[in-house]
Amino acid sequence: MAGGTKRLPRAVREQQMLDAAVEVFARNGYHATSMDAIAAEADISKPMLYLYYGSKEELFAACIHREGVRFVEAVSPAGNPNLTPREQVRTALFSFLDFVDKNRQSWMVLYRQAMTEQAFTGQVQSSREMLINLVAKLLESSTKNPDPTWNFSVMAVALIGAGEAVADRIAGGEIAVGEAADLLENLAWRGLRASGPVRD
Amino acid sequence: MAGGTKRLPRAVREQQMLDAAVEVFARNGYHATSMDAIAAEADISKPMLYLYYGSKEELFAACIHREGVRFVEAVSPAGNPNLTPREQVRTALFSFLDFVDKNRQSWMVLYRQAMTEQAFTGQVQSSREMLINLVAKLLESSTKNPDPTWNFSVMAVALIGAGEAVADRIAGGEIAVGEAADLLENLAWRGLRASGPVRD
Amino acid sequence: MAGGTKRLPRAVREQQMLDAAVEVFARNGYHATSMDAIAAEADISKPMLYLYYGSKEELFAACIHREGVRFVEAVSPAGNPNLTPREQVRTALFSFLDFVDKNRQSWMVLYRQAMTEQAFTGQVQSSREMLINLVAKLLESSTKNPDPTWNFSVMAVALIGAGEAVADRIAGGEIAVGEAADLLENLAWRGLRASGPVRD
Amino acid sequence: MAGGTKRLPRAVREQQMLDAAVEVFARNGYHATSMDAIAAEADISKPMLYLYYGSKEELFAACIHREGVRFVEAVSPAGNPNLTPREQVRTALFSFLDFVDKNRQSWMVLYRQAMTEQAFTGQVQSSREMLINLVAKLLESSTKNPDPTWNFSVMAVALIGAGEAVADRIAGGEIAVGEAADLLENLAWRGLRASGPVRD
């Protein structure tokens, strides 16, 4: 009853729907979310959802697309070529974690849901792959005399895995962005020596 | 029809069922897996599943329990106190990644599925939390003059996140165990310097 | 296919469904009635039943509620205070038996089914208890110098039991309303002497 | 595990099974009772039930048969021709209500369950019909100058209905046998005048 029967321009409706969908998907997961629940959250009728997005799958795809774009927009400005690699890493790390902190639902949907749902891993994985390659390149370019046996790609996987794990804790409100960024930066640059000599 | 209609002793059937369940859950995820599909895979009738495990939820719980035990059994022997911390880490890393490599479905079920399913995160998260604390302790004890601002717990989260990400690639057959173990060990001990001086 | 595929307003469909449900419940009993059978009888799809009534239990509850209301509406006008007690009893008896005669399915559902189904005895028993108390009061108030050892409540139970048994025969088409009403009235007022001196 | 694997003579086993079946049927009703539950209660395996009784329906039939015989055996001695009709009624009433009081489960199964279950009403109804005819005869024979319009059969239905309703309360432990028998006897012989003149 709340929303009435307003005629809204397409663009507005689209956002309203995506907002609702992201909200509910983030809360309950893809499978446990029904179109009914999304329609209710958006305060519109179910046929509207189908009119605009065709199917649950497409709606979810639209969600991860929008949130993915937001994510990229938030993180990409970090690649400022005037900075040293370490500064670049630091900036990127911070904007990444900050985005997660401020857009917990985005993170949930993109990471927790999309990554797990067979039908969508592809979409997310490919973006992720790009990011990994990017980081791998960055690592390689910032390393003098690279050891030929050294696999930068795997290293990038590990670093990003570390980042995601930490991001997950941030999304859960368990740790703070600044602390996490420092720590990850140190881990990358110095390993566990960060806190003092490690006994070997 | 494939498997015939033998009368099997309870213990055997239990394993046969769990094998099938793990297989299908790993392939399709918890929600997308129907009891029918599991019964078909195990070449038995659905009521047997219910007779032995009571419900889909309990069946899945039995899966993660069995795989969890396997996992712990495979990894725990690593804690040999005669080794240096670094050797301990190296051994643990290797047995972890080796287990994942040889039990890809276990990893899928335990990590990808159980972690995502609202109803089961608890079970897995608590084990994970224990592991994280363990690693945090290990880090702390192996560090001289620990920086009081240093948060070993977050560091453990990051390292384990890195490990999980790498394990995921191993489960996907994309990278090799030995290489991955070296790399993670180095990351932990030396950061990115591993491959040579990093320009700052 | 028989009934066409019209879009009916909610209120109409509700009644159509209840009609079908009462029909089938009365015929087969609660347990032996499947939602499929009711849907078929109502010439609609099963999901509609769930959309409107939520569950088989709630659907049955809705049935006994509607029939209960009908019953009360049919019987309650009898309580006209201008009549003598005996006239009141006579009127009430007649409207009760007449209702049963004209709404056999209602009686079946309310009495035979609802009374027997563990989950619903409560609902019906409490109405019945009220009726019994009402009758007990009526008996007490219409009796001069009541014997203090006399248990009006048990008497009410007996009389209502007699009424129900007779109603059951009426619902079965075995006896006629007028005759039954006379007889019960006499039984209440005069016992078996009704037909002449009883040898002791 | 409790019962072990004793070899019992057929007759004993049969009773053991019927005891269990009556117990569970009385508690949960026919439909809500599973063969599993009965087997468990009897502490035997399900195939035994089928070996002895063929099907759930036949098992239930055996229950109502045995309980019906018990019932008749308990009540029939009442028909002592040396007694006056009123004494006969009094004796019969008492033995009936006493039986119900001491065999609540029998009553539950015979009256509440069997009467409601489509497939069994026949069996019980025919016994009931015989009883009704018996009472009708008794009424007729004990009445001088019977009013030709007087329907003794309906009167018998009413009286037995009253008796059943009261018996139900006795089975529920709500009222005592003696009181109930007195009351029903008075109701039959004197109507509500039992407690003093009724205002007309």
Next chain:
DNA sequence: AATGAATGAGTTTTCATTCAT
């Protein structure tokens, strides 16, 4: 005589999806 093991057939319930207005 007795049972552990096994299942076919059915039940309630849910959900993505589509008409008719």
Next chain:
DNA sequence: TATGAATGAAAACTCATTCAT
């Protein structure tokens, strides 16, 4: 544009019943 009404298809779960030992 917008929706109330409606459903096909499938999922989880149960139960009476039987077979092989």
